[in-house]
Amino acid sequence: xxxxxxxxxxxxxxxxxxxxxxxxxxxxxxxxxxxxxxxxxxxxxxxxxxxxxxxxxxxxxxxxxxxxxxxxxxxxxxxxxxxxxxx
Amino acid sequence: xxxxxxxxxxxxxxxxxxxxxxxxxxxxxxxxxxxxxxxxxxxxxxxxxxxxxxxxxxxxxxxxxxxxxxxxxxxxxxxxxxxxxxxxxxxxxxxxxxxxxxxxxxxxxxxxxxxxxxxxxxxxxxxxxxxxxxxxxxxxxxxxxxxxxxxxxxxxxxxxxxxxxxxxxxxxxxxxxxxxxxxxxxxxxx
Numbered sequence: 001x002x003x004x005x006x007x008x009x010x011x012x013x014x015x016x017x018x019x020x021x022x023x024x025x026x027x028x029x030x031x032x033x034x035x036x037x038x039x040x041x042x043x044x045x046x047x048x049x050x051x052x053x054x055x056x057x058x059x060x061x062x063x064x065x066x067x068x069x070x071x072x073x074x075x076x077x078x079x080x081x082x083x084x085x086x087x
Numbered sequence: 088x089x090x091x092x093x094x095x096x097x098x099x100x101x102x103x104x105x106x107x108x109x110x111x112x113x114x115x116x117x118x119x120x121x122x123x124x125x126x127x128x129x130x131x132x133x134x135x136x137x138x139x140x141x142x143x144x145x146x147x148x149x150x151x152x153x154x155x156x157x158x159x160x161x162x163x164x165x166x167x168x169x170x171x172x173x174x175x176x177x178x179x180x181x182x183x184x185x186x187x188x189x190x191x192x193x194x195x196x197x198x199x200x201x202x203x204x205x206x207x208x209x210x211x212x213x214x215x216x217x218x219x220x221x222x223x224x225x226x227x228x229x230x231x232x233x234x235x236x237x238x239x240x241x242x243x244x245x246x247x248x249x250x251x252x253x254x255x256x257x258x259x260x261x262x263x264x265x266x267x268x269x270x271x272x273x274x275x276x277x
Binding site (some may be wrong): 004012039079 | 112197198201208259
C-alpha cells in the first residue's frame with residue numbers, strides 16, 4: 001500500500017509518463033479513500049492546464065518591465081543591417 | 088492574405104518587442120539574455136517573413152520563433168546551467184505537510200472551480216510570480232517538460248539530472264512548491 005507522500009509523487013510522474021496498470025489501480029483505490037490526495041491530484045491537473053495556457057498570459061508578468069531604450073536601439077540597428085544585407 | 092502596413096517588420100520592435108521581452112525574461116531570468124533572444128527572434132522572423140503564411144497573427148508567429156530560440160539557448164548553455172542547482176529540496180514544504188509515516192497532516196485549501204481563475208488577469212500575475220519564485224532549474228524543468236514538451240531524456244541532458252528517477256522526484260517537488268505558492272498567493276485570498 002502506498003503512503004500519501006508516495007501517491008503525490010506517483011501522481012506527478014503519471015502526468016508525464018505512463019505508469020504500470022497495477023500502480024494506476026492502486027492509486028485509483030487510494031483516491032477513493034483519501035480526499036486530500038484526490039484533491040491534490042485535481043489541483044495538479046489544474047496547474048497543468050494553466051501551464052498549457054501560460055503562453056497567452058506571460059505578458060502580464062510585470063507590465064512595467066520593458067526593453068530598455070539602449071536595447072531597442074541596438075536591435076533596431078541590427079534589423080537595419082539585416083535589411084541592407086538582404087537587399 | 089495581404090499584409091497591412093502595421094505588420095511590416097519595421098514596426099515589430101515597437102509592437103511586439105516588449106511582449107517578446109517579457110516572455111523571454113520569464114524563462115531565462117537574465118535581462119541581457121532576454122534582450123539577445125528578442126533580437127535573434129526578430130532577425131530570424133525578418134529573414135523568414137516570406138514563409139509567414141498568415142494563418143496566425145504575426146505576434147503568435149514571433150512568439151513561436153522565440154520559443155525555439157529559448158530551447159536553443161538551453162541546448163547551448165546546458166553545461167553552465169547545471170552548476171546552478173541549489174535550493175531544490177522541497178523538504179521544508181514536505182515536512183510540514185506530511186507526518187513521519189507519510190500521511191497528510193494538513194488540510195488543503197479548497198480551490199473551488201479553479202478554471203474561473205484563468206479568466207482573471209490577477210491570477211496570471213500570481214501564477215507567473217509563483218513560477219519566478221521556484222529555484223531556476225525547477226522552473227526550467229517544469230516548463231521545458233510540460234510547456235515545451237521536451238522528452239525526459241533531453242531534459243536530463245540539458246539540466247544535468249543523473250537519472251530519470253532524479254528528474255521525476257524533482258518534478259514532483261516542483262509541483263509541490265508551485266501548488267503551495269498558488270494556494271498561499273491566490274486561492275487563500277479569494
